[in-house]
Amino acid sequence: MRHHLATFTLDNRLYGVDVSRVQEALRLHQRTAVPHAPRTVAGLVNLRGQVVLMVDLRARLGREPYGPDDEPMMVVVKVDGEPVSLLVDQVGDVLELNADQFGPPPPTLEAALRDVVTGVYSMDEGLLLSLDVDLAVRV
Amino acid sequence: MDGMDDIVREFVVESYENLDQLDHDLVALEDQPGSRELLGSVFRTIHTIKGTSGFLAFGVLESLTHVGENLLAQLRDGKRPMTQRTTDVLLKMVDAVREILHTIEVTGSEGDSDWSSVVSDMQAVLDDPTGGPVATPASGAAPPVPGSGPATPAPIVAVKPVAEPDATRAATPAAKRKAPAKPRAKARSPRKSADRKASAAEPMPSPTLSAPVDPEETLEVSEPDVANALHEVGAGSPAPARTDDAPARSAADASIRVDVEVLDALMRHVGELVLARNAMTRLATDLGDASLVRASQRLSLIATELQQGVMKTRMQPIEHVWSKVPRMVRDISAALERHVRLEMIGQDTELDRGLLEAIKDPLTHLIRNAIDHGIEAPAARRAVGKADQGVLTLRAFHQGGQVVVEIGDDGKGIDPKVIAARALERGLRTQAQVAAMSTQDILNLLFLPGFSTAETVTNVSGRGVGMDVVRTKVEAIGGVVDVQSTPGLGTTWRLRIPLTLAIMPALTVRCYGETYAVPQVNLLELLAVDDEQSGVEYVGDAPVYRLRGQLLPLVDLRDVLGTAPREGLVDTVIVVLQADGGRFGLVVDQVLNTEEIVAKPIGAAVKNIGLYAGATLLGDGSVSLILDIPAVARKALDLDLQDAVRASAGELAAAVPKEPMLIVAVGEGRQVAIALGAVTRLERLPASVIEQVSGSAVMQYRGKITPVADLAQLLGDGGTTREEFAVVICTRGDRTVALIANEVVDIVDCDKVDFSDVSGHGLLGSIVVKGRVTELLDLRGAVEAIDASFYDDHESALVGAGSEA
Numbered sequence: 001m002r003h004h005l006a007t008f009t010l011d012n013r014l015y016g017v018d019v020s021r022v023q024e025a026l027r028l029h030q031r032t033a034v035p036h037a038p039r040t041v042a043g044l045v046n047l048r049g050q051v052v053l054m055v056d057l058r059a060r061l062g063r064e065p066y067g068p069d070d071e072p073m074m075v076v077v078k079v080d081g082e083p084v085s086l087l088v089d090q091v092g093d094v095l096e097l098n099a100d101q102f103g104p105p106p107p108t109l110e111a112a113l114r115d116v117v118t119g120v121y122s123m124d125e126g127l128l129l130s131l132d133v134d135l136a137v138r139v
Numbered sequence: 140m141d142g143m144d145d146i147v148r149e150f151v152v153e154s155y156e157n158l159d160q161l162d163h164d165l166v167a168l169e170d171q172p173g174s175r176e177l178l179g180s181v182f183r184t185i186h187t188i189k190g191t192s193g194f195l196a197f198g199v200l201e202s203l204t205h206v207g208e209n210l211l212a213q214l215r216d217g218k219r220p221m222t223q224r225t226t227d228v229l230l231k232m233v234d235a236v237r238e239i240l241h242t243i244e245v246t247g248s249e250g251d252s253d254w255s256s257v258v259s260d261m262q263a264v265l266d267d268p269t270g271g272p273v274a275t276p277a278s279g280a281a282p283p284v285p286g287s288g289p290a291t292p293a294p295i296v297a298v299k300p301v302a303e304p305d306a307t308r309a310a311t312p313a314a315k316r317k318a319p320a321k322p323r324a325k326a327r328s329p330r331k332s333a334d335r336k337a338s339a340a341e342p343m344p345s346p347t348l349s350a351p352v353d354p355e356e357t358l359e360v361s362e363p364d365v366a367n368a369l370h371e372v373g374a375g376s377p378a379p380a381r382t383d384d385a386p387a388r389s390a391a392d393a394s395i396r397v398d399v400e401v402l403d404a405l406m407r408h409v410g411e412l413v414l415a416r417n418a419m420t421r422l423a424t425d426l427g428d429a430s431l432v433r434a435s436q437r438l439s440l441i442a443t444e445l446q447q448g449v450m451k452t453r454m455q456p457i458e459h460v461w462s463k464v465p466r467m468v469r470d471i472s473a474a475l476e477r478h479v480r481l482e483m484i485g486q487d488t489e490l491d492r493g494l495l496e497a498i499k500d501p502l503t504h505l506i507r508n509a510i511d512h513g514i515e516a517p518a519a520r521r522a523v524g525k526a527d528q529g530v531l532t533l534r535a536f537h538q539g540g541q542v543v544v545e546i547g548d549d550g551k552g553i554d555p556k557v558i559a560a561r562a563l564e565r566g567l568r569t570q571a572q573v574a575a576m577s578t579q580d581i582l583n584l585l586f587l588p589g590f591s592t593a594e595t596v597t598n599v600s601g602r603g604v605g606m607d608v609v610r611t612k613v614e615a616i617g618g619v620v621d622v623q624s625t626p627g628l629g630t631t632w633r634l635r636i637p638l639t640l641a642i643m644p645a646l647t648v649r650c651y652g653e654t655y656a657v658p659q660v661n662l663l664e665l666l667a668v669d670d671e672q673s674g675v676e677y678v679g680d681a682p683v684y685r686l687r688g689q690l691l692p693l694v695d696l697r698d699v700l701g702t703a704p705r706e707g708l709v710d711t712v713i714v715v716l717q718a719d720g721g722r723f724g725l726v727v728d729q730v731l732n733t734e735e736i737v738a739k740p741i742g743a744a745v746k747n748i749g750l751y752a753g754a755t756l757l758g759d760g761s762v763s764l765i766l767d768i769p770a771v772a773r774k775a776l777d778l779d780l781q782d783a784v785r786a787s788a789g790e791l792a793a794a795v796p797k798e799p800m801l802i803v804a805v806g807e808g809r810q811v812a813i814a815l816g817a818v819t820r821l822e823r824l825p826a827s828v829i830e831q832v833s834g835s836a837v838m839q840y841r842g843k844i845t846p847v848a849d850l851a852q853l854l855g856d857g858g859t860t861r862e863e864f865a866v867v868i869c870t871r872g873d874r875t876v877a878l879i880a881n882e883v884v885d886i887v888d889c890d891k892v893d894f895s896d897v898s899g900h901g902l903l904g905s906i907v908v909k910g911r912v913t914e915l916l917d918l919r920g921a922v923e924a925i926d927a928s929f930y931d932d933h934e935s936a937l938v939g940a941g942s943e944a
Binding site: 030031032033034035036037038040041043044045046049050051053082084139 | 411414653700701702741742745748750751754755761762764
């Protein structure tokens with residue numbers, strides 16, 4: 001059983017989501033701020049005529065949200081058939097991993113991550129944290 | 140429905156429509172039992188279904204409707220009176236027919252459910268001499284119908300042989316059911332073409348059930364609609380003489396049925412077209428090429444026309460949903476033993492068909508609820524001096540670009556105390572939370588998931604699901620539901636629904652670097668604020684604009700959105716808006732444009748903020764939030780202040796501003812004036828907010844413990860003993876005091892020369908307001924009586940105008 005994960009980095013840590021949930025990865029589009037929104041909402045963006053919610057994944061994972069000068073990238077995932085854009089530092093490759101590389105999340109994981117990390121893949125280059133897409137977009 | 144052929148599909152669709160009409164007619168029949176017109180209409184519907192189902196080889200359906208038809212024929216011909224029991228079995232038959240149709244729609248066949256109990260019930264009514272007339276031989280005379288030959292008397296009598304011994308020469312219906320072939324053949328022989336068709340279509344050599352044929356059966360085949368259904372009625376059949384049902388069908392020729400999905404797709408595309416048109420218009424303007432501008436203008440025009448056309452195809456009167464209500468009300472009230480009169484007002488109010496569909500369930504639930512929990516049982520109504528019969532009122536009308544649907548009853552109302560207690564019991568709210576809630580907030584608890592106030596669970600409502608589902612469904616289509624109730628007098632549930640979700644005109648405005656869309660349905664006018672800020676005044680801290688003599692409360696969009704506060708109002712624009720029955724001015728940085736916008740869905744995260752109705756794309760491709768104006772109004776405005784401003788509006792029209800005074804009613808018919816400059820806010824609060832701390836009255840106001848003075852007590856007039864009263868809040872620095880009065884009467888400008896020195900304890904003098912002597916409050920004295928250090932720093936900022944006089 002092989003797992004395919006679309007990967008991206010955030011504060012030099014490698015994360016991955018099930019590749020079948022990812023629609024595309026894009027440069028940052030012009031975004032519209034939403035006053036009074038939770039801090040995890042980075043705004044709204046026009047994606048080929050569709051208004052798409054932008055989730056600041058840094059804020060979601062308990063870090064400082066992106067500032068106006070940052071140039072994050074967008075990973076567009078599908079949630080209930082609708083696209084949602086996740087803001088990440090850098091988009092990486094799609095990795096093919098073995099099921100036996102997968103393990104439960106370490107107990108030492110920060111609380112904010114424990115909510116959304118389903119488990120950890122151990123690779124030669126380091127660890128890959130697997131995120132639950134549905135939980136990650138819950139703002 | 141894939142495998143179903145077109146004729147069957149057509150039959151199912153048409154029959155559904157007819158059945159809705161049938162429900163309606165049958166219930167109406169109970170009120171006007173003798174109406175031949177209604178009976179005729181009911182008869183024809185059933186007859187049509189019977190005829191077509193025979194043709195399409197739906198034997199069960201045919202046999203079911205056949206018995207119903209026999210019963211109806213007798214009713215129509217006045218051979219038996221309409222009784223409750225008759226209506227019941229007929230309605231049961233309608234339900235059975237509906238269910239069979241549904242099975243046909245889904246599976247293409249009738250299914251194998253057993254409907255014999257419905258048939259036997261109907262047969263029992265048919266056979267029942269008490270419910271029916273005495274079948275004297277004379278009554279067997281043929282109804283005056285063309286083509287009814289001498290063969291008719293016999294079968295008619297045969298229908299109810301039990302009632303009349305001398306009718307036994309004909310077989311009993313039961314016997315006939317066993318051996319239908321013989322009498323059929325005899326009775327039908329005079330009917331030529333139609334009969335042949337019917338027999339040919341008969342799937343079974345001996346249908347399980349077939350009561351004796353009466354003359355109507357073949358007569359009605361000649362009706363145009365049946366003729367259509369059968370496709371080919373021989374030219375020799377009786378002429379389509381009956382014209383009374385023609386108007387009902389004439390529209391059919393001029394219209395076609397279109398799948399709603401096609402319309403939905405069409406509407407979506409038109410929405411996208413409008414946005415593309417907007418982008419195109421913008422480009423053309425930017426490029427400035429004359430021919431491009433012309434082309435884009437043409438495009439614009441066509442898009443608009445197309446949009447209007449498509450929109451029209453989707454509008455339907457609310458009657459469509461309401462047509463099922465009379466039947467529903469009848470069934471529910473019968474089941475619950477309530478007497479209910481239904482009143483429906485505004486049936487022709489139109490709204491988008493998708494929305495119509497979406498409010499069906501909430502409406503059903505609210506109606507059930509109104510009868511079950513609202514309207515009391517007759518005995519209980521009598522006990523409180525009401526008429527036995529409760530009134531359920533459905534009202535629909537357009538208001539401010541929305542459709543309002545109200546479901547009102549004159550029942551027992553909702554007691555907020557019961558709701559609060561239930562919320563506590565269910566652990567939905569804490570004691571402290573409930574104590575701090577207004578009556579309206581408490582009523583809104585009804586919409587929480589898992590809330591049910593029914594003392595006994597009935598099968599009609601009260602399962603603890605519902606109101607939250609109602610709210611979810613209404614909000615899903617951009618609507619709002621609220622409830623108003625007076626214990627003992629009744630409850631009104633109000634749904635406010637947008638006219639259409641698709642495309643709306645909007646004003647685009649700028650605020651702090653972002654563009655927002657304001658739906659134009661809310662827009663009244665635009666006002667530019669000049670350098671002098673003329674017209675802008677302050678009531679306490681709250682800015683108002685004097686617009687043609689009326690005071691308009693102002694709300695700054697920057698404050699609403701929580702961006703950086705504004706330095707001054709110079710060069711801003713006031714957008715005058717109408718929302719929730721009131722007007723207010725929204726202060727924005729700049730007004731950009733008007734644009735047709737298409738509301739795109741936004742995620743729950745954004746929707747839940749409660750300020751945005753959705754988002755849209757602008758001509759430049761950027762996303763813009765659509766402001767939910769009613770929500771903005773509710774959030775930003777103190778409604779009581781708004782009321783006071785509104786109440787005073789007429790008065791202020793001609794007045795020169797001198798000394799604005801707040802007039803409140805105190806004690807027994809006294810009026811007291813308070814200098815408005817000293818007043819920060821006006822509130823309307825329940826008496827329960829007052830608490831006693833070491834002998835002094837206090838209340839919790841905006842998180843602070845605030846001393847309270849009862850003006851009636853202060854002026855030696857007993858105390859204010861009301862459940863709810865007006866609270867005048869005065870704030871100075873970080874100190875706040877509250878003054879209690881019965882209610883706010885008005886805000887007026889007074890001339891100081893009106894002051895007389897007739898004074899009493901706590902008063903400075905009297906003035907005349909609208910011909911009534913009004914006492915002028917010694918505000919400073921009143922405030923110092925409850926907070927001695929309120930004016931300690933000796934700044935005169937808050938000293939009432941009266942004390943200067």
